[in-house]
Amino acid sequence: MTRYMSILLIGCFVLSAPLSMADTLTICQTCPVKTIKQGLDKSKDGDVVIVKPGFYQEGNLNITKQITFLGEDFPVIDGNNNNEVLTINADSVVVRGFLIQNVGTNYLEDRAGININERDYCIIENNKLINTFFGIYLKNVSDCIVRDNLIQGKAIEEISSGNAIHAWKSKNLIIENNLAEKHRDGIYLEFVDNSVISGNTSRDNLRYGLHFMFSNHDQYRENIFLNNGAGVAVMFSRNIEMIQNRFEKNWGASSYGLLLKEIYDGKIEHNTFLSNTIGIYAEGANRLNFNYNDFEKNGWALKILGSCMDNKFEYNNFISNTFDLSTNSSRNYNEYIHNYWGDYTGYDLDKDGFGDVPYRPVKLFSYIVSKVDPSIILLRSLFIDILNFAEKVTPVFTPESLKDVEPLMKPVK
Amino acid sequence: MLKIFKYSFFDLIRSRWIYAYFSFYLITAISLLYISNDLNRAILSLMNIVIILSPLIGTMFGVMYYYNSREFVELLLAQPVKRTAIFLGQYLGLTVSFSLSFGLGLGLPFLFNGILGSEEIGNFLILLLNGTLLTFIFTAIAFLISLLNENKIKGFGLAIIIWLFFAVIYDGLFLLSLVIFEDYPLDSFALIASIFNPIDLSRIFMMLQLDISALLGYTGAVFNKFLGTNMGIVVALISSLLWVFIPVKGFLHYSLKKDF
Numbered sequence: 011m012t013r014y015m016s017i018l019l020i021g022c023f024v025l026s027a028p029l030s031m032a033d034t035l036t037i038c039q040t041c042p043v044k045t046i047k048q049g050l051d052k053s054k055d056g057d058v059v060i061v062k063p064g065f066y067q068e069g070n071l072n073i074t075k076q077i078t079f080l081g082e083d084f085p086v087i088d089g090n091n092n093n094e095v096l097t098i099n100a101d102s103v104v105v106r107g108f109l110i111q112n113v114g115t116n117y118l119e120d121r122a123g124i125n126i127n128e129r130d131y132c133i134i135e136n137n138k139l140i141n142t143f144f145g146i147y148l149k150n151v152s153d154c155i156v157r158d159n160l161i162q163g164k165a166i167e168e169i170s171s172g173n174a175i176h177a178w179k180s181k182n183l184i185i186e187n188n189l190a191e192k193h194r195d196g197i198y199l200e201f202v203d204n205s206v207i208s209g210n211t212s213r214d215n216l217r218y219g220l221h222f223m224f225s226n227h228d229q230y231r232e233n234i235f236l237n238n239g240a241g242v243a244v245m246f247s248r249n250i251e252m253i254q255n256r257f258e259k260n261w262g263a264s265s266y267g268l269l270l271k272e273i274y275d276g277k278i279e280h281n282t283f284l285s286n287t288i289g290i291y292a293e294g295a296n297r298l299n300f301n302y303n304d305f306e307k308n309g310w311a312l313k314i315l316g317s318c319m320d321n322k323f324e325y326n327n328f329i330s331n332t333f334d335l336s337t338n339s340s341r342n343y344n345e346y347i348h349n350y351w352g353d354y355t356g357y358d359l360d361k362d363g364f365g366d367v368p369y370r371p372v373k374l375f376s377y378i379v380s381k382v383d384p385s386i387i388l389l390r391s392l393f394i395d396i397l398n399f400a401e402k403v404t405p406v407f408t409p410e411s412l413k414d415v416e417p418l419m420k421p422v423k
Numbered sequence: 424m425l426k427i428f429k430y431s432f433f434d435l436i437r438s439r440w441i442y443a444y445f446s447f448y449l450i451t452a453i454s455l456l457y458i459s460n461d462l463n464r465a466i467l468s469l470m471n472i473v474i475i476l477s478p479l480i481g482t483m484f485g486v487m488y489y490y491n492s493r494e495f496v497e498l499l500l501a502q503p504v505k506r507t508a509i510f511l512g513q514y515l516g517l518t519v520s521f522s523l524s525f526g527l528g529l530g531l532p533f534l535f536n537g538i539l540g541s542e543e544i545g546n547f548l549i550l551l552l553n554g555t556l557l558t559f560i561f562t563a564i565a566f567l568i569s570l571l572n573e574n575k576i577k578g579f580g581l582a583i584i585i586w587l588f589f590a591v592i593y594d595g596l597f598l599l600s601l602v603i604f605e606d607y608p609l610d611s612f613a614l615i616a617s618i619f620n621p622i623d624l625s626r627i628f629m630m631l632q633l634d635i636s637a638l639l640g641y642t643g644a645v646f647n648k649f650l651g652t653n654m655g656i657v658v659a660l661i662s663s664l665l666w667v668f669i670p671v672k673g674f675l676h677y678s679l680k681k682d683f
Binding site: 287308309310330332333352378381382384385386387388389390391392393394395396 | 463464467470471474475590591592594595597598601602605609610612613614617623626627629630633634637638646
């Protein structure tokens, strides 16, 4: 009962607060308040500050009150390539509708377009951030929403660039429908828990489209990762769910659609991996479920190293990949079952939809290529086919127990 | 030369062999398209067939045709016709008719499956080009072999060995040397070694189209330059043309010297 009472009380307070004391402050070239700095000084908790279209170059702007900060028709706030633009040092701040540009690069401090500094409940939405060092920087915050932002950087090399959305030591974040491009990492999460990352597009970033470090219980879904240095990296994390994402055209020598390293208990479902050099690269990945993913036209659909255990691959489609699976170990501790393999040549006499002959996804040739790189030039040679066939009949170099005992005859829809 | 070309061409397109060759590719293409229901995968399977079969048919039929038409050649040699014209005419008659039946056999089913409007048209053209080039190369080699060997059995044997060498043994030796000399930088060696085998060249064409994702995973700079740019295609094409030119030149040269 007391719980309901308190909720009611809080509700009344929240509802009555804006009614009793909220003011609206307008900032424009012809208004009484001409600069944003003045406006921020004059505002008090709960105010709405509206900025009319115009060009504002006022150095670093520090929001210290719980205000709703609105831009009309994307007023430009310029950092003059010299400083951080918007620093938020208050709870429950809303920033909406600004064009923030020219954040200066600095090697000593992490300057950002919008920096939320150890405060909670912020909403950053529908902004454009152009030519930023760091785009949106969330430092030790919780319950923040970052959505519908366009963040466009100018990254040329990794050491002198920042991340489009950077979150550190935060929890309960919602990051959705943003477009992050040309930064070091599109979205970078370190020590971020219980957050949802959905509907974002991350492309043309130098390093990763999405980068998880030491983050647990997060979910990312329906994102698109295109043409990044290396798609998505999930490292040292637990209980991450990755659902319905697209990983496309991550090309290069150490380029992956998805890089998994030291990760436990996750779910990877309904994702599409198209035309990547390596679809999924897993090292020290344990107890993950890979279901209903499509792997198409990748160089290597999967590279699962010997340090991976107890993963289950079920109902995935492997179509037109150069190699379906490659591993560096002669033992296998993972389970592959009920997948559709494009190269499967078996038959299904009892018509139960599963092939009667097990399929061995690791080819001898992928083993040879992992030992002697240039031999890749012999791909699709008749000689190699003969070798692969011999190995298939009596496995010597490839893990004997690595096989799909019930491969699907038709692709999973 | 044109007359001789015309004669052997019309002679050949009436022969059973050409029809058999044509219908083989027709049936294979139709059934592959029917089974896979996907242009890309059908092309992939056909590439694997073409790079093995075109050289085989090219060499075997080239040798056979030469030995069978030997009397006709001797008759022509008695006439005031240039020797190069006789052999070049026969060579072209054979290769053009085979390439035509190959092209039609594959082309018709794909045409009906809408290849023209699809994005696979590039891959399909590469496939046709590959098959045609291989036919030209291996028929020339076959002519050279049969000109050098009066003995039919020896000629056939040599033709089979040559085919087997380029199709399988060469790659085996190639791989072996890569494994043995693993510790050395082998990029350039690997590329040059594949230039010396026309079947490998065709494979490179194919890989550049289909496996580019995997190829870009390799770190060697020479490789990347070769495979990642148009240079790969250009070099492979030029080398293939050289592979046609040199054996043709060879058998023409030898035909002038040979005492019939």
